Amino acid sequence: MAGSALVAGVSGIVGNNLARHLLGQGWEVAGLARRPATDIAGLRPVAADLLDPAALRAALDGARPSHVFITTWMRQPTEAENIRVNAAMVRNLLGALRPAGTVRHVALVTGLKHYLGPFEAYGKGSLPATPFREEQPRLDVENFYYAQEDAVFAAAARDGFGWSVHRPHTIIGYALGNAMNMGVTLAAYATLCSETGRPFVFPGSATQWNGLTDMTDARLLARHLAWAATTPAARDLAFNVVNGDVFRWSWMWGRIAGWFGLTAAPFPAEPMPLERQLADAGPIWAGIAARHGLAEADLGRLASAWHTDADLGRPIEVVTDMGRSRKLGFLDYQATDEAFFDLFARLRQARIIPAA
Numbered sequence: 001m002a003g004s005a006l007v008a009g010v011s012g013i014v015g016n017n018l019a020r021h022l023l024g025q026g027w028e029v030a031g032l033a034r035r036p037a038t039d040i041a042g043l044r045p046v047a048a049d050l051l052d053p054a055a056l057r058a059a060l061d062g063a064r065p066s067h068v069f070i071t072t073w074m075r076q077p078t079e080a081e082n083i084r085v086n087a088a089m090v091r092n093l094l095g096a097l098r099p100a101g102t103v104r105h106v107a108l109v110t111g112l113k114h115y116l117g118p119f120e121a122y123g124k125g126s127l128p129a130t131p132f133r134e135e136q137p138r139l140d141v142e143n144f145y146y147a148q149e150d151a152v153f154a155a156a157a158r159d160g161f162g163w164s165v166h167r168p169h170t171i172i173g174y175a176l177g178n179a180m181n182m183g184v185t186l187a188a189y190a191t192l193c194s195e196t197g198r199p200f201v202f203p204g205s206a207t208q209w210n211g212l213t214d215m216t217d218a219r220l221l222a223r224h225l226a227w228a229a230t231t232p233a234a235r236d237l238a239f240n241v242v243n244g245d246v247f248r249w250s251w252m253w254g255r256i257a258g259w260f261g262l263t264a265a266p267f268p269a270e271p272m273p274l275e276r277q278l279a280d281a282g283p284i285w286a287g288i289a290a291r292h293g294l295a296e297a298d299l300g301r302l303a304s305a306w307h308t309d310a311d312l313g314r315p316i317e318v319v320t321d322m323g324r325s326r327k328l329g330f331l332d333y334q335a336t337d338e339a340f341f342d343l344f345a346r347l348r349q350a351r352i353i354p355a356a
Helices: 013-024 053-059 079-100 144-159 182-196 206-210 218-230 249-259 281-292 305-312 323-328 336-349
Strands: 004-008 028-033 044-047 067-070 105-109 162-168 237-241
Touching: 004 013, 013 028, 013 218, 053 079, 067 079, 067 218, 079 144, 105 144, 105 218, 144 162, 162 218, 182 249, 182 281, 182 305, 182 336, 206 249, 218 237, 237 323, 249 336
Parallel strands: 004 028, 004 067, 028 044, 067 105, 105 162, 162 237
Antiparallel strands: none
8 A cells, every 4th residue: 555655764775775665665755854765766855854843843834644653863962862863853853744634654763772772882781682573671771772762752642643663683784884894894894805905804893793783775674664564464563674694793794795705804803893894994995996096985984883893892692582473474585795796896886886
């Protein structure tokens, strides 16, 4: 069942892929961002700041979406600020849409920090057992994901729409300038290693190298968002969303290296985080971009080393249960190595990384 969608955060990794999927399924799609994407055919861009209620109401005047997808957040220096800012964004958006009275479903994308804790307490303290399951209680810690959820729940109770919450693991997909983009970060890192002869060294912990993990393809997440928004049995539920396979980075690292024609370096004797490895890489990348005619010469627009380090440096094994979705009929599967390869091929096609 196609509807009229408003995608908040359309320029990000989730929103970009979601908008493309919905348009391909016959939906009418408006994409909201401070600088909306301009490369998605059929998208109606809405330029607005979710932290400016008056301007947001003006930008959405006349908008009558049946479905709202909230795929955006803004990182702040502290968790208290994360809570204040990101909950306000949700409240402002749903408040601006309230007068039209057309919203039937709101989907919120969060992530596994629901189980692992916020940045200030990430992977520390008493954590729930893996695989993570949706019915596990919240951690006893302040978390902006919880504040976002609570803002959606309050608006749903007030206005009578249904909701769904989607908790992906690390997302693989095409987007540039995104704060959490491991796939593009690793593509840039592998390119730097290929061009300079640096060793392609895994930057994370021994636990991540040896333990089981999973990930989420942004295209699969887009299908999951559309499924939950149009499936009555999925109303008012939270869902984990992962590809359906599990792997060890000790295997995946060699797969990624091979795609770039590299040999993976042995696991290092001491931690080698990407922030340290890429500290001097900005000018080097600019030179690579000039030699190969790449579309983006600013490494800072491509690589989110801090977030990749956080994911790959976790001291605990993380796998995610998808039983709730499977029982309700969502059976999609995506091999994670192929998700990486698809992304790398698209980055080459778009001249973000050099051709082979």
